[in-house]
Amino acid sequence: MHPTDFTLRGALDALTEGTISSVELTQAHLDGIAKLNPRLNAYVTVTAEKALAAAKASDERRAAGQVGALEGIPLAIKDLFCTAGTRTTAGSRILDSFVPPYESTVSQKLLDDGAVFLGKANLDEFAMGSSNTTSASGPVENPWSRANDPDTRLVPGGSSGGSAAAVAARLALGATATDTGGSIRQPAAFCGIAGIKPTYGRCSRFGIVAFASSLDQAGPVARTVEDCAILLKSMAGFDPKDSTSADLPVPDFARACERGVKGLRIGVPKEYRLDGMAPEIVALWEQGLQWLRDAGAETVEISLPHAKYALPTYYIVAPAEASSNLARYDGVRFGMRVTEPGSDLRDLYERTRAAGFGAEVRRRIMIGTYVLSAGYYDAYYLKAQKVRALIRRDFENAYADVDAIVTPATPSAAFGMDEKQDDPVAMYLNDIFTVTANLAGLPGLAVPAGLDAQGLPLGLQVIGRAFDEETVFAVGRALERAAGFSALPRLRAGA
Amino acid sequence: MSLDTATIRRIASLARIRLDDSEVEQAQAEINGILGWIEQLQEVDTDGVEPMAGGSPVAQAKARLRPDAVTDGGQADAILANAPDRQGEYFGVPKVVE
Numbered sequence: 001m002h003p004t005d006f007t008l009r010g011a012l013d014a015l016t017e018g019t020i021s022s023v024e025l026t027q028a029h030l031d032g033i034a035k036l037n038p039r040l041n042a043y044v045t046v047t048a049e050k051a052l053a054a055a056k057a058s059d060e061r062r063a064a065g066q067v068g069a070l071e072g073i074p075l076a077i078k079d080l081f082c083t084a085g086t087r088t089t090a091g092s093r094i095l096d097s098f099v100p101p102y103e104s105t106v107s108q109k110l111l112d113d114g115a116v117f118l119g120k121a122n123l124d125e126f127a128m129g130s131s132n133t134t135s136a137s138g139p140v141e142n143p144w145s146r147a148n149d150p151d152t153r154l155v156p157g158g159s160s161g162g163s164a165a166a167v168a169a170r171l172a173l174g175a176t177a178t179d180t181g182g183s184i185r186q187p188a189a190f191c192g193i194a195g196i197k198p199t200y201g202r203c204s205r206f207g208i209v210a211f212a213s214s215l216d217q218a219g220p221v222a223r224t225v226e227d228c229a230i231l232l233k234s235m236a237g238f239d240p241k242d243s244t245s246a247d248l249p250v251p252d253f254a255r256a257c258e259r260g261v262k263g264l265r266i267g268v269p270k271e272y273r274l275d276g277m278a279p280e281i282v283a284l285w286e287q288g289l290q291w292l293r294d295a296g297a298e299t300v301e302i303s304l305p306h307a308k309y310a311l312p313t314y315y316i317v318a319p320a321e322a323s324s325n326l327a328r329y330d331g332v333r334f335g336m337r338v339t340e341p342g343s344d345l346r347d348l349y350e351r352t353r354a355a356g357f358g359a360e361v362r363r364r365i366m367i368g369t370y371v372l373s374a375g376y377y378d379a380y381y382l383k384a385q386k387v388r389a390l391i392r393r394d395f396e397n398a399y400a401d402v403d404a405i406v407t408p409a410t411p412s413a414a415f416g417m418d419e420k421q422d423d424p425v426a427m428y429l430n431d432i433f434t435v436t437a438n439l440a441g442l443p444g445l446a447v448p449a450g451l452d453a454q455g456l457p458l459g460l461q462v463i464g465r466a467f468d469e470e471t472v473f474a475v476g477r478a479l480e481r482a483a484g485f486s487a488l489p490r491l492r493a494g495a
Numbered sequence: 496m497s498l499d500t501a502t503i504r505r506i507a508s509l510a511r512i513r514l515d516d517s518e519v520e521q522a523q524a525e526i527n528g529i530l531g532w533i534e535q536l537q538e539v540d541t542d543g544v545e546p547m548a549g550g551s552p553v554a555q556a557k558a559r560l561r562p563d564a565v566t567d568g569g570q571a572d573a574i575l576a577n578a579p580d581r582q583g584e585y586f587g588v589p590k591v592v593e
Contacts, residue, residue: 240561
């Protein structure tokens with residue numbers, strides 16, 4: 001077996017048994033990166049020397065009997081997490097040369113548990129996008145391709161496209177990601193892997209470049225549900241440096257995976273049966289529900305009457321918060337600066353921000369600035385926060401009757417790099433099934449569940465109650481077991 | 496509601512993003528497209544609904560207070576390490592006061 005074919009769980013077992021070392025495991029992944037990253041562009045920065053030194057230190061700790069929960073496991077870190085001494089770009093020109101002097105809480109927790117960082121994963125600029133085509137470091141390619149059309153290069157989804165592509169192509173055993181409207185779950189589904197956005201407050205946001213603070217959550221992507229559970233256990237936990245961090249114990253998520261679904265009531269939102277939905281997506285959804293019934297769960301139709309307003313609500317709240325958060329990029333304290341001879345301070349701000357931000361980021365800052373501007377705040381932002389309260393209430397009502405909700409993860413499989421790029425609203429519709437969980441703050445897991453007619457992966461989504469990731473993992477694992485998803489992308493290490 | 500070019504210029508100015516004349520029309524079309532789509536929220540009856548504040552899934556999550564004490568500081572070099580124009584212990588900017 002090639003070392004890059006291990007699951008994270010399998011690699012931990014092999015390291016424990018001594019059949020492989022962290023240095024060997026890390027080197028195999030670095031070899032895969034050297035071979036495939038020039039094409040996939042999944043990594044923005046590869047920290048090969050640091051990774052090998054960390055792997056060697058991990059092997060020494062293991063030999064001395066000090067074994068962390070992720071001891072020696074090579075991971076990719078989305079380039080939105082600040083990493084001390086390693087450039088962190090957020091996929092933006094404006095942070096092109098930014099080297100954080102501090103470490104994000106989530107990445108520090110992974111280091112504390114013995115993980116090895118291979119490098120920083122590509123992403124849409126400031127995590128704004130659903131295709132990973134807005135990165136200043138160039139687009140990421142999905143390692144999958146259509147069976148009947150292998151030459152059309154597909155997007156990996158976004159914004160965590162580099163994380164998802166790296167894990168799918170076996171260039172990391174797992175990766176950190178973030179999800180503001182679907183940025184973990186949509187790329188996971190497009191790349192045939194699993195990914196969970198936990199409950200808002202479960203993972204600290206300290207040291208993660210902010211996009212929309214009331215929606216942003218960190219989470220893992222990995223090739224199995226159990227691997228996600230192992231990673232989330234390490235990433236999660238209370239952090240006094242994040243005022244919205246939840247002061248709650250972190251359960252043993254991996255153990256919850258094997259709970260089974262017998263007796264669970266699974267909600268099926270009728271509003272998610274969209275007009276014109278691809279028949280393959282409808283069929284996969286039905287199949288998933290049947291798998292759960294076969295495993296002893298009961299499926300129940302529920303109603304989320306305000307779900308259809310989720311995307312327009314999101315496209316007020318997220319740009320508004322982004323326009324505030326991104327005000328810090330002023331060309332003065334860090335990041336790039338652009339001036340002309342004779343520029344005054346205002347001109348410095350305006351030139352720096354015009355040159356430093358890409359088109360999608362500029363567009364969202366302007367929308368956000370408008371909806372927050374004097375005279376329009378009530379009509380837009382306040383209205384959206386009221387609709388958001390109704391969306392959360394819809395879920396509260398549903399969870400009086402069901403334990404979890406199952407939906408498709410995305411309205412389609414991965415699309416071509418040149419498709420859907422002209423119309424922002426068409427691009428935004430990618431998040432139609434995922435964005436409600438961000439607005440309501442709830443956990444959502446994407447699980448690979450099947451292939452479309454062209455051989456591309458499709459995912460299902462499990463949405464849970466607040467802070468009940470355990471049930472989400474149990475349902476996700478049951479779907480994963482029944483689906484037996486074993487297809488592989490064409491581009492992958494060791495192939 | 497459709498925004499005119501003057502409003503687009505005003506938003507760009509508020510956002511401190513330089514917008515060349517050639518970029519105004521495209522920005523106008525894109526922003527109006529998005530705002531037109533967002534407009535559907537006006538049909539939702541939100542009378543008497545308390546707006547959500549923050550992202551917590553638990554209604555009325557309480558803000559935590561910590562002791563009002565200094566916990567950090569004395570890190571001028573780390574703070575200035577990424578400055579585009581460092582002047583001693585200060586960030587340099589173009590002359591602001593004549």
